[in-house]
Amino acid sequence: MFKRLTLLWTVLRGDARQLWAALRHPAAPGWLKLGTALIVLYVLSPIDLVPDFIPGLGMVDDIVLVPLAIRWLLQRLPPALREAAARRR
Template identity: 55%
Template sequence: MAIAESMRTWARRIKRDAVMLWFARRHPDTPLLAKALCIFTVAYALSPIDLIPDFIPVLGYVDDVLLLPSFIWLAVRLLPHHVIQECRVQAEAWMEKEKAKPASYAGAIGIVLIWIAVLGLCWWYFYRA
């Protein structure tokens, strides 16, 4: 039971920090590089579409287990401590009030565009004259 509880706690923290980055991207004290990483991470984390679909064995869960927490960790490391504290309070209040995770349709559009670009490059590579 201890492992299951620690996994639930870890998942809640990941969700909270994704929402925290959503607030941090608009905070006036957030540095430009951190703001850009927050925007990318939030768009990716809250997108209803995964970059690597979950039905692909092993690789489908790599983004959920490794990639997303790594982006969140890096974004949090780039943020000033007071911004993290303020935005975590905002995120917890928002999550308590809404009882749901926000969705990023811009992130979904970005992922669809990446897939279209990859498919276009594959088509160009295999069907060029």
């Protein structure tokens, strides 16, 4: 379990840095900014798919959905922007 969380954190940290670099790029598309704002709103929102007060399961949707959403956004970037963001992270 700990190895999975460590791997998830490593992937999320790298993807989050790449997303941040892509957002700061002058050619960042508007949909990327909107998608990132929606991810942030989901994380901060008290409304979740699985309520946070359920022990053990409450954080699972955040732990799974947020990295998937970030990865999904990154995969839809134009290739040149994706490469530039990967170099800057």
